[in-house]
Amino acid sequence: MTSFLRNSWYCAGWSGDLGEKPIGIRICDEPIVLFRTEGGSVAALEGRCPHRFAPLSIGRVRGDVIECGYHGLQFDRTGTCTKNPHGSGTVPPRAHIRAYPVAERHGAIWVWMGDAAAADPDTIMDLYFVNAEGWAGTTGYLKINADYQLVIDNLLDLTHGTYLHLDTVGASPEDTLGSSLHYDFRTEGSTVYSDYTFYNSAPTPLMAHFYKEARGDMRASMRWDPASSLLLDIGITPVGQSPENGLLIPSAHLIVPETANSCHYFFAISRNWELENSDKTRIMGEIAMKAFAEEDEPVIAQCFEMMGRRPLFDLSPAILETDIAAVQARRILSKLIRQEGGEAGEAQVAAE
């Protein structure tokens, strides 16, 4: 059984997607409802009414409260039932639901699933390139039918790009395999970095929409913060030039456990070139979506089924050098979950 890290900020949606209608989302197997109060701020409550357990996401926002769509109980942003509309209007003590700490940063809505006292919005991953000056880009969402940890594994080992993503965001095998691979990983506190450099390489299909030279020095640096936020800095410069002068394509990969067997994948991708070209913004979004939804998702979901939905290390996988970052992230995550008192199914990481 997969366990979740509770004391963590999880992306619950892109700000622009939450308007007048509430939105329901399941995170760490808990139903949550998000709504925007009259003043525009976001509230996050337990997603089911304590009366008959209707999903509050089918309810209506009335000023600063949300009204259940089944029998009309109203709840404010603290989870207190402020109104029973029927008869004498008595509100029973049990008519109270959990409120989650919530923050809106970098164009995203973030929910804290653990101890409210420990929720510090300043620890939210800095998505400096989302809706920010000097950058143009897009955001997106897909569902992945697999344990979220398999998606982290996927992202912390970018060598799969040459096999899965040749038509989208991967570089060609001649440029990336064997001695072409310059791989480095490091851990700083609970953050894991996985860096790849390919000198004198052809740009990926996505890069080639902006970068017009035949070859360049390519860098990809993936950063993972617990529980499951990843930030990828990709860049290319003419061969031998310094990274600052080049094309930069940063992206965020916010993997959010939904259940033990599925996760949300919120992504944002931007670039520092041709900021006004909205056609290329659209193309960038389409390529990213194709790579994640049509190339990654089916393979990850099939791996999960092939694993019988069991934890990875129960199956004694063959670990390669290029798995170091992913294994390290699993160790850190397991440790953090155990510290919370959770059952970290992945604790017994093979020391191979």
Added chain:
Amino acid sequence: MTSFLRNSWYCAGWSGDLGEKPIGIRICDEPIVLFRTEGGSVAALEGRCPHRFAPLSIGRVRGDVIECGYHGLQFDRTGTCTKNPHGSGTVPPRAHIRAYPVAERHGAIWVWMGDAAAADPDTIMDLYFVNAEGWAGTTGYLKINADYQLVIDNLLDLTHGTYLHLDTVGASPEDTLGSSLHYDFRTEGSTVYSDYTFYNSAPTPLMAHFYKEARGDMRASMRWDPASSLLLDIGITPVGQSPENGLLIPSAHLIVPETANSCHYFFAISRNWELENSDKTRIMGEIAMKAFAEEDEPVIAQCFEMMGRRPLFDLSPAILETDIAAVQARRILSKLIRQEGGEAGEAQVAAE
């Protein structure tokens, strides 16, 4: 685990739907096959052949027996195998299936799931308005993907109408909420009544097809008989007039457990006005189907999923005054199931 009351008549279909072809239906998680013998009477047998367990509903009726569609064994209405068509034709002792007491009343077919000696057709709910003089109406069917008890709860608390059914069978909030609600419930033997009166109220959209005044005194009286038959009397009269002079819209809601996680919903609805207007009969059926299948069903099914498919009282729901009838019905049903020796998952009703 949901349990079922065995000693009860359950609606297994509308009479008009059973012609020459047998019909299969699952009730209380038991497969049943219904067929009409040559003389026109209905037989109800265990729904699978004791030989290879083929569903008998794919078989053929031959005079007074049903023939299995797989290898041709024939069974009479007592469940006795009357023919093995192959070779010497020996019929093994095990080739016998259960026959259920069955009755045809008020345009419906009723099956008794318990002790045959206790089956008394006179205890079948009186659907006086179905196919009866002085009434015009229609019948229908839908499936609900939830524990049947949630549907009883839904029907015994009509305050949801104002939230779910504003476009169909619900009255407006101004007329039904707070002090407008006159709520009464009572128990007589094992029957529970839940009555609502709204004085000087606008008619519901369904009523407005017949009742042309802007306001009226509206009454809704719901009656529940164990296990899960409900009868709703709705009426409206000009403000201050006595109920006898008004529009009456009686309806039956025959909720039949299929499995622990799903149920059948047979409904009938009639009126005492404009009996010859077949257009309005059609509209009446469409509005009822919309209310039950498009408004109730999705919410009830989502509640059930939000409950993790667990029994209601395991989740410590907040009970409102308007839940009194539903709670009372659950108590009675639990008691009856326990008296039969069943496991009533709902016995521990919270005394809140």
Added chain:
Amino acid sequence: MTSFLRNSWYCAGWSGDLGEKPIGIRICDEPIVLFRTEGGSVAALEGRCPHRFAPLSIGRVRGDVIECGYHGLQFDRTGTCTKNPHGSGTVPPRAHIRAYPVAERHGAIWVWMGDAAAADPDTIMDLYFVNAEGWAGTTGYLKINADYQLVIDNLLDLTHGTYLHLDTVGASPEDTLGSSLHYDFRTEGSTVYSDYTFYNSAPTPLMAHFYKEARGDMRASMRWDPASSLLLDIGITPVGQSPENGLLIPSAHLIVPETANSCHYFFAISRNWELENSDKTRIMGEIAMKAFAEEDEPVIAQCFEMMGRRPLFDLSPAILETDIAAVQARRILSKLIRQEGGEAGEAQVAAE
């Protein structure tokens, strides 16, 4: 829980279906990948990569090895990892997968699921009429959503033809029921035969495409070899003539357990008449597919659901004389599985 016989050849596909792309198939609940090496011979390996458990069927064949489509590990036909393309290329000891004995005979690919030392291709069922001189026919495939043993039962008791297959491969009730049925069964070693003769009978619809007389002597001889390969010899001759002069329609029914709840059904069907008539070959294939996929499959799958997916003998079925061959085959299969140390859920065959 259904158990499987491991020491057995199972059909894994028709030869013509395996080209340059690998094919994945699950047999006895084990994932297998088939691929054709440069020289054209077939290899059968465990179907998931030992690194991240991606299905190898999405990989590419490179000469004599198969390359994983996720991160590029390569495996030869012995299951040895011959290449890790990344960085220093170290191959960890765990990067090894199981290789299955495989053979290609009679136009089919066969995989041995048990002890490799015991795999003798000469024990593969002789499909003498597939792609062979003097015969014309076709092959096909369907999936059956049921325990494979129910399909063997179906095939070893052909009396269902009169009920299920009247429009395709069944003979009419007047010719097959009661004293018309000449039924014989015998066991030779682990092989069970189930023979049917109908004298002076009308040809089946399939036969009638070739055999133009109104009546004939019809014979159907079914042979079962463990675990689940069946061969059916069907023939018809003018009344009173000897079988050698007649129309012969042999067919193979290779039932291959996929999981405990589903199986593959590979079939081949040929005839000794009108060999050049490709229209009739097409019709023959269509009739066979209709009989198996539209007539047998739904009934068998429904039986399985009606059985609650439990083993047949747990439900105390009524056994008929015409079940003798099927019961005998179940006894033999149970015994063989127990001899392998498996858990034969069907061991306790009722002695009725």
